[in-house]
Amino acid sequence: MARIFNFGAGPATMPLSVLEKARDQFVDFRGKGMALLEMSHRGKEYEEVHRQAMRLVAELLGLPGNYKVLFLGGGATLQFGMVPLNFLAPGRAADYTLTGSWAKKALADAGKVGKVNVVFDGTPDGFMSLPEPREVQTTPGAAYLHLTSNETIGGVQWPSFPDTGEVPLIVDMSSDFLSRRLPVERFGLIYAGAQKNLGPAGVTVVVLREDLLARCNPNLPAYLNYRNHWDGDSLYNTPPAFAVWMVALTLEWLRDLGGLEAAEKLADERAGMIYGVIDASGGFYRSPVKPACRSKMNVVFRLPGDDLEKRFLEEALKNGLNGLKGHRSVGGCRASLYNAMPVAGARALAELMMDFARRHG
Ligand SMILES: *Cc1c(COP(=O)(O)O)cnc(C)c1O
Numbered sequence: 465m466a467r468i469f470n471f472g473a474g475p476a477t478m479p480l481s482v483l484e485k486a487r488d489q490f491v492d493f494r495g496k497g498m499a500l501l502e503m504s505h506r507g508k509e510y511e512e513v514h515r516q517a518m519r520l521v522a523e524l525l526g527l528p529g530n531y532k533v534l535f536l537g538g539g540a541t542l543q544f545g546m547v548p549l550n551f552l553a554p555g556r557a558a559d560y561t562l563t564g565s566w567a568k569k570a571l572a573d574a575g576k577v578g579k580v581n582v583v584f585d586g587t588p589d590g591f592m593s594l595p596e597p598r599e600v601q602t603t604p605g606a607a608y609l610h611l612t613s614n615e616t617i618g619g620v621q622w623p624s625f626p627d628t629g630e631v632p633l634i635v636d637m638s639s640d641f642l643s644r645r646l647p648v649e650r651f652g653l654i655y656a657g658a659q660k661n662l663g664p665a666g667v668t669v670v671v672l673r674e675d676l677l678a679r680c681n682p683n684l685p686a687y688l689n690y691r692n693h694w695d696g697d698s699l700y701n702t703p704p705a706f707a708v709w710m711v712a713l714t715l716e717w718l719r720d721l722g723g724l725e726a727a728e729k730l731a732d733e734r735a736g737m738i739y740g741v742i743d744a745s746g747g748f749y750r751s752p753v754k755p756a757c758r759s760k761m762n763v764v765f766r767l768p769g770d771d772l773e774k775r776f777l778e779e780a781l782k783n784g785l786n787g788l789k790g791h792r793s794v795g796g797c798r799a800s801l802y803n804a805m806p807v808a809g810a811r812a813l814a815e816l817m818m819d820f821a822r823r824h825g
Contacts, residue, residue, distance in 0.1 A: 469809035472787030473616055473762060473800045474639070475659040482713045482804075500709055505702050513709045514699065520715035521669060524723050525648050534670040534690070535698040535708050540638040540657040543668060544570045547610065547634055547653065548577035550680045550690055556607040559583045559631070561600065564591040564615030565793065570636060574610070581606070591618045593754035597626040607679075608632040608652060614640035616660065617791040619764030619798065620757045625650060632676055640761045641669065642718060643803055644728040652676050658707060661761070661802045663714045666707035718803060727803050734801040734810035735760035741817045748821040752796075766796040773797060776820055785813055 470477040493500040496509060503510050514535070521533040536542065547570075552558045557579040560571045563586045574580045581603050584595045602609050609628050614621040616639040625633065625647070632652030641656035652673050659665035672690060680691045692700045718727060739758060742749040742765055750766045751758060767773045773796065780788050790796035799813055 466784065468784040468786050469805070469812060470786050471799045471801070471805070471809070471813070473660070473791070473798060474657070475665050476661070476800055476802050477804045478663065478710075479714065479717045479804045482710065482717050485713055486710060501706050503705070505699060505705050510705055513705075513712050514697075514703065517708050517712035517715060518697070520712065520719060521671065524642055524715065524719060525646060525671065527648055527671065530674040531648070532672055532674070532694055532697075534672060534693045535703050535711075536668045536670055536693060537666070537704055539665070539668055540636055540655055541569070543636065543655040543670065544573035545577070546688055546690070547608070548574040549684055549688055551632070551634075551676065552578035552607050553679070553681065554578065556605065557581050557603060558607040559602050559609040561595070561609070561611040562586055563594055563612055563620060564618035566615055566617070566636060566638070567612040570610055570612065583609070590752075591615065591620065592752055594620050594622055594757040597622070597624050600626040602628050602631040606631045608634045610634045610636070612636045614759050614761050616762050616800075617794060619753050619759045619762045621759035621761065623757065632673070640759075642724060642727060643731050643761060645724045658711050660800075663711035664707050666704045667711060669711070714804070730803070730807060731760040731801065733807055734805060735763060737810045737814040738763045738765075738799055738801070738817070741814045745817075745821050746825070748825045749817065761800060761802055763799045763801060764790060764794070764796060765799075772824055779820060780813070780816060783812070783816055785809075785816060
């Protein structure tokens, strides 16, 4: 099999060793004569997988004991609604930073639930920059501050986070979760769809701090209330068992790689190669994003003109470099360089970019 380098934004590339392990255990899980897909989520085998996945997220993040890791359905998109449904109580307002396409969706859903304040609006410069964390002023009495740590489409990433004091900080980390070390105690809630950086589609990881439970709206339908998932350790109802298993395998791979410190180093290395080529290209390649907030996960770049962009993407495909077309809403090119992208993939792309610029520059 000739495995390609998949630069797609999500669902995204996964570690080959994880896919192979899953393949080997797919039909006969741990010698039980049936597949995990066929097993009860209340049985011992699945229970072990589930606890292992919870434990590994906690271990990798260095989570204090007052946090729990939850595995939910509905994607990050359901969190856009669940966050305000639980925490945006009547008479309060929530603060939102508007930094790109994903933040916009989170804000729109919150606006349907209650009152929102936009404390940073990146619209005027086309979402090409982020504020300094200390410039983000929360509103006194705000229910929480929501931000999107990495804008997967626009390619901006918060290098560090605001200190929000008493106001809980709630962050959509779908596209950079577990790619770097974090000051975890600063966060009230983190959510991330698995299909970018930690496994397949179908499960969303939520990291929740215990004191937020007291604020959950008790009048929600059962699934929407975080408290039910907390109390049941994400076994309130049938969890997305197969996806959780794939996440567990990916987390083991990440731990063996050296955890978040190693992930951070590799992310710097991969992104450094691509931005390095962009910056050394004499304007042939252009990153639209302000340098201080360039994403290390999704490198967005343009070539001089649609025609060259089309030819570049065709050549990339011929060279086994897939998924480089920018999001349909912004065009251009985008290289997604998540944890599972081998450094060799970033190097192959950097080399093609240099060669292409030499021939067409
Ligand atoms: C992909 C993505 C989402 C949406 O995730 P779904 O699982 O499709 O709901 C939300 N936020 C960010 C930052 C994303 O990258």
